[in-house]
Amino acid sequence: MSYFLRGAGALAVTPPGRDLRIDALRGLALLIIFINHMPGNVVSAAMPHNFGFSDAADIFVLLAGVSATLAYGSVLDRRGLAIGALRIGGRIWTLYIAHIAVFVIVCGVVARAVTRTQNPLYIEAINIQPFFNDTLSALVDALTLTYQPHYLDILPLYIVLLAAFPLIYRAVRISPALTLLASVLVWQVAVFFHLNLPNTGAAGWFFNPFAWQLVFTIGVVIGRGLQLGVAVPRSALITAAAIGFLVFSALVKVSTGNPFGLAFLNDWIDSLQLGSDKTNLAWVRVLHLAALAWLFIRLVPRDSAMVQGRVGRSLAVMGRHSLEVFCAGIVLAIIGQIILAETYFALGVQLLVCVGGVTILVGLGNFLSWYQSIALHGSAGKPAPALPASVPRS
Structure with missing residues (x-):
């Protein structure tokens, strides 16, 4: 309780060992996002958003806050704001370049598809009409993040949230509870006054940063707790409430009418x-995510077989290279949408596209880990050291 009130800001922070739970959960979120970005495929019917109010995007942004704290929090504590800001600025630049690169690649993929199939609907499906109608203006808007086609709205959100991280982290060090209260206030003021950032051809950013900063801030609070080794309280009441809310949300989502x-x-x-x-982040999404986070932290220990097993390790490898895997997943999902549409959503093709995409993403994660070990040690036989976790989005 003292952590939430005072934040233990004066304590020296010793960075904990790498928590594979974060990497594995992020890797799983990457795969779910890939599947969900191909709407209409049969596998997406089994994804978590069909059984609850939040989805992989909420988990990903939460983990972004956790990872930013573990990656940059100790740098801010030990070396000050100037050095920390430089480190964070470098990461933001990387995210920005990745976003622009994916934007250009996706436009090229869609242009190629339209040329081959003579079907202009692909342009509308991804919302890249502005790029083809007024390319120069669209490029300027894309460079300023004021134009975001569908599925390309996560990295801009993370860029903005990461830029705000030093302020959020300093506030959490003073008082996590007051920081969360301020975050909720910003969220509700934005909802009430319809505050959002501009987005060409839309009412605003799909992920309103003024709202989604709450999820990121919750992640920072959790990450700070991990830094300090704060033990999660054993509360049967909170655990029962979390389980009850998840059951309630599942009943609502799977029912065709009022189940009560x-x-x-x-x-x-x-x-x-x-x-x-x-x-704008509905309340039920926040409550659902909070329930999931509480149960995961309480019921899945760091040395759990869930993350230590073969599947968990494969997911963790992807999670350690989340930016590269995420960008590849976006491009693969766009290609997958086109393939599914051209084959009239044949069941076999749906399964093949999903399995093939997952295989490529897992393979990419493993390749990047192998390449990293070569680059760092000059030998594939020597394991790479644990690096700070770093998340892109959404």
């Missing part, structure tokens, strides 16, 4: 089944 038979809940249940507000 209470007439006064009909309109609310209908709105939840249609989908919770993702742009």
